[in-house]
Amino acid sequence: METAIAKILWARSEQLGFRYTTVLSDGDSKTIDALNELSPYGETTPIIKEECINHVSKRMYKGLKLISRNAMAAARAEGKTRNPVSGQGKMTKARMKSWSSYYRKAIIENSESVDDMKSAIWAIFFHSMSDSNNPHHDRCSVAWCFFKQATEQGIDPEEFRARKKHDTPLSKEVAYYFIDLFKHLTNEELLKRCQKKTNTKR
Ligand SMILES: [Zn+2]
Missing domain, CATH: 3.40.50 (Rossmann fold)
Incomplete structure (x- = not known):
């Protein structure tokens, strides 16, 4: 305005x-x-x-894009030609889009509690870097997490992951590039401002 x-x-x-x-x-x-x-x-x-929730959720997409661009620039400066965070099995445009939409969902579906918002947002990160040797699904919801769904049904999670065509996990090295962005996007003051205020009456 x-x-x-x-x-x-x-x-x-x-x-x-x-x-x-x-x-x-x-x-x-x-x-x-x-x-x-x-x-x-x-x-x-x-x-x-x-x-505005839509504006905030775009920060995830923009942030991921920026990290990828900076990583490529740093690699080029060292004479390398490959982007260390981007590409098949790493950060892709599809994954950027899905993380942005999960981030938006985490805010909307947990609007009653900033702590729950935070936990749901970190779930995106930890779920994405989990593999069979290092599962980190504590914060995940059974509504979308293949690991929790498989465990509930008594199926091998990795077999379930392949069947459901879930994204391959990000390696720790790749995931670490995104930690600061998640810290920024789970900032309590930012999330508080995303909660629907009800004190608009006089
Ligand atoms: Zn999970």
Whole structure:
């Protein structure tokens, strides 16, 4: 929302008999900063910034893409021609898309609790780097995790994985490239802003 328009709307709101207590953010903090400077409802009632879920989930895709691009640039600088994180069995465009959609889902389906959101987001990471020797499915949900589904049905998980055509696991070396992105995307303040606020009534 354009800052100038927002300031007019907020300044007028009380005369019209209501308050806008939240702003849906598109990632730009200019509007929220200007509104809180204007402080239309007094210092005790700051305007709260809510993150748009669609915008936030794009951060996963953009972040993965950036990591892959930087890894390629670093490899080239060392005279190598292969991207160490991208390609078959590593990070692919399909995996970037699915991680972004799982990230969005983890936020929406756990909107009541930031801790549950965090756990569901880390599940994406640990599930993806799990293999039969090192399974890390504690945080996974039986709704989508082949390992939990196989265990429940008493089937060999690896056989089940092949049958269901699940992605091959990422090696630890590849997965580690993405840890910082997951740390960033599970930031509590960011996730809190993704929770649906109900305090919009006066
Ligand atoms: Zn799992």
